[in-house]
Amino acid sequence: MQPSKFEYRKASTLDEAVSLGGGEADYLAGGHSLIPAMKLRLSEPSTLVDISGIGDLKGISRDGDTIKIGALTTHSEVASSGVVNDGCAALADAAGMIGDPQVRNRGTIGGNVAHADPASDYPGILVALGATIVTTGRSTAAEDFFTGLFETALGEGEIVTEVQVPATGDGTGAAYSKFFNPASRYAVVGVGAVVTKSGGTCESCRIGVTGASDHAYRATAAEEALSGSDLGDEAIAAAAAKVADGGEMMSDLSASAQYRAHLCSVMASRAISEAASRA
Numbered sequence: 001m002q003p004s005k006f007e008y009r010k011a012s013t014l015d016e017a018v019s020l021g022g023g024e025a026d027y028l029a030g031g032h033s034l035i036p037a038m039k040l041r042l043s044e045p046s047t048l049v050d051i052s053g054i055g056d057l058k059g060i061s062r063d064g065d066t067i068k069i070g071a072l073t074t075h076s077e078v079a080s081s082g083v084v085n086d087g088c089a090a091l092a093d094a095a096g097m098i099g100d101p102q103v104r105n106r107g108t109i110g111g112n113v114a115h116a117d118p119a120s121d122y123p124g125i126l127v128a129l130g131a132t133i134v135t136t137g138r139s140t141a142a143e144d145f146f147t148g149l150f151e152t153a154l155g156e157g158e159i160v161t162e163v164q165v166p167a168t169g170d171g172t173g174a175a176y177s178k179f180f181n182p183a184s185r186y187a188v189v190g191v192g193a194v195v196t197k198s199g200g201t202c203e204s205c206r207i208g209v210t211g212a213s214d215h216a217y218r219a220t221a222a223e224e225a226l227s228g229s230d231l232g233d234e235a236i237a238a239a240a241a242k243v244a245d246g247g248e249m250m251s252d253l254s255a256s257a258q259y260r261a262h263l264c265s266v267m268a269s270r271a272i273s274e275a276a277s278r279a
Contacts, residue, residue, distance in 0.1 A: 001039050001040055001041065002039065003035075003038035003039050003041065003044070004038075004041060004044045006038075006044075006045055006046060006047060006048050007046065007047045007048070008047075008048050008050065009047060009048070009049050009050065010049075010050040010053065011049055011050065011051050011053075011054060012053060012054065013054060013056075014051075014054055014056060014057065014136065014159070014161065017049055017051045017054065017159060018136055018157060018159065020047065020049045021049055021157040021159065022156055022157035023046070023047075023156070023157075024044075024045055024046040024047070025045055025046065025047040025048070025049055025157070026043060026045035026047070026048055026049070027048075027049050027050075027051050027111075027114075027159060028048050028049065028050045028051065028052065029051055029052055029071070029072055029108045029110055029111035029114075030052070030074070030106045030107040030108045030111050031052075031106070031111075032099075032103050032106055032107045032111075033107075033111065033112070033115040033117065034111070034115070051072070051159065052072065054072065056070070057070045057071045057072040057110065057161060057162075058070045058072045058073055059073060060073055060077065060078070060081045060083050060084060061083065062083050062087060062167065065166060065167045065169065066164050066165070066166060066167065067083060067084060067087050067088055067091075067164070067165045067166075067167055068162055068163075068164055069084070069109055069162065069163045069164075069165065070110075070161070070162055071108060071109060071110025071111070071159070071160045071161050071162060071163070072108050072110060073108060073109050073110075074104065074105060074106065074107060074108055074109075075095045075096075075098045075099075075103070075104040075105075075107050075108070075109065075112070076095075076101070076104040076105045078091065078092060078095035078109060079092050079093075079095040079096035079104065080092075087165075087167035087168065088129065088165055088166075088167055088168055088174060089168075089174070089278075090125060090128075090129070090168075090174035090175050090176050090192065090194075090275070091125055091126075091129065091165055091174075091176075093175070093176050094121045094122065094124075094125040094176040094178075094190075094192070095109075095121075095122075097121055097176070097178055097180075097185070098112075098120075098121050098122075098185070099184075099185050100185065109122060109163055110159075110160040110161070110162075110163070111160075113126070113133055113142075113145065113146075113152070113160060113163065114152060114154060114159075114160045115150065116146050116150050116151060116152045116215065117150065117186070118149055118150070118210070118211065118213065118214050118215055118216075118250065119181070119184075119186035119187050119188070119210070119211045119254075120186070120187070120210060120216075121176070121178065121187055121190055121210060122210075123142070123146050123208070123210045123215070123216030124176065124187070124190045124191060124192045124208040124209055124210030124211070124216050125174075125176045125190075125192035125208060125210075126142040126163065126165070126192075126208065126216075127142045127143045127146070127192065127206075127208030127209075127210075127216050127217070127218050128174065128176075128191075128192030128193055128194050128206045128207055128208035128218075129142075129165050129166060129174060129192065129194055129206070129208075130142070130143075130166055130194070130206060131163055131164060131165045131166070132163070132164040132165075133145045133153075133160060133163060134160070134161050134162040134163070134164060135154060135155075135158045135159060135160050135161060136157075136158055136159045136161060137155055137158045139164075140153050142208075142216075143208070143216075143217075143218045146215040146216045146217075147215060148214055148215050149214040149215065151215065168194070168278075171196055171197060171198060171203075171279055172194065172195065172196040172197075172279055173194070173195050173197075173274070173275040173276060173277065173278025173279035174192070174193065174194040174195075174275050174278065175192070175193055175270075175271045175272075175273075175274035175275040175278065176190065176191070176192045176193075176271060177190070177191050177193075177267040177268075177270040177271040177274065178190040178191075178211075178267065179211075179263050179266070179267055181254050186211070186254075187210050187211035188211050188254050188255050188260065188263060189209070189210075189211040189212045189255075189260055189263035189264055189267050190209070190210045190211050190267065191207065191208070191209050191210075191219075191243065191264065191267040191268045191270075191271045192207070192208040192209075192210075192271060193205065193206070193207050193208075193268065193271035193272045193274075193275040194206040194207075194275060195226075195231070195272060195275040195276045195279050196279060197231060197276065197279045200230060200231065201228065201229070201230060201231070202226050202227055202228060202229050202230075202231050202235075202276070203227070204223075204227055205223050205226050205227060205272070205275075206218065206223060207219040207222050207223055207226075207243060207268060207271075207272070209243060209246060209247065209264060209268075211260070212244065212247060212249055212250065212260045212261075212263070212264050213246075213247030213248055213249060213250060214247075214248070214250060217246045217247040218246060219242065219243040219244075219245070219246040219264075219268070220246060221242040221243075221245040221246060222239045222240065222241075222242040222243045222245070222246070222268065223239075225238055225239040225242050226239035226272065231272075231276045236269055236272050236273055236276075237265075237269060239268070239272065240264075240265045240266075240268035240269040240272065241265050243264040243265060243268040244260070244261035244264040244265065249261050249264075
């Protein structure tokens with residue numbers, strides 16, 4: 001199919017992009033999600049604002065304990081970044097699991113989170129890490145940013161400019177585990193876990209889930225079950241069994257709701273175990 005008619009505009013600065021947006025306009029970054037949606041006429045913007053050339057939205061840096069990733073940074077750049085691998089290897093791992101090399105070399109972290117595909121990898125690990133999504137209007141915690149099926153907290157004309165991720169310090173480990181769709185490599189279920197331990201005991205944890213529900217969510221019941229535990233196999237299994245309690249499981253051609261609930265437990269066990277070993 002062909003997209004409906006639209007006006008194409010290319011912005012050279014962020015201010016110009018904001019002025020061109022709003023209403024029925026949409027923003028083009030990498031295009032791996034938006035263009036297919038337009039061809040299927042699931043998205044029909046009257047104006048397509050190309051922001052891919054705005055240099056201020058690219059790059060990775062570290063400011064103290066915060067890793068700052070420009071919205072137009074590609075998945076491949078996140079996966080290979082020394083800053084990300086040194087400060088938060090779990091995020092680099094997740095980026096390296098996205099799609100195939102063509103997708104990773106073109107797709108961007110900002111476009112990914114703005115699109116909010118329920119089977120996308122970043123939302124789960126970003127929720128677990130306690131990341132912040134920075135836009136032209138404000139900053140929003142990742143767990144509050146993803147609100148529904150392809151829905152986010154973005155306001156009209158707002159643009160994602162940066163993703164800020166806390167670096168994992170001493171005593172804290174993070175990991176991401178994913179069950180791939182064999183054809184698309186989307187997450188049937190993906191679980192991110194961050195574990196902070198002291199003297200072999202789980203001091204605190206955060207668990208983010210993607211692919212299972214219509215949007216990424218934080219598995220608070222599982223977090224509460226794991227906190228204060230000895231992080232042994234039984235404790236991890238008991239906590240992992242509660243991960244599906246955080247959301248209503250989807251059912252589609254990839255997996256039934258019941259199977260997704262099972263995968264939540266399996267992927268969570270792997271992510272928590274890996275995160276604990278890294279702490």
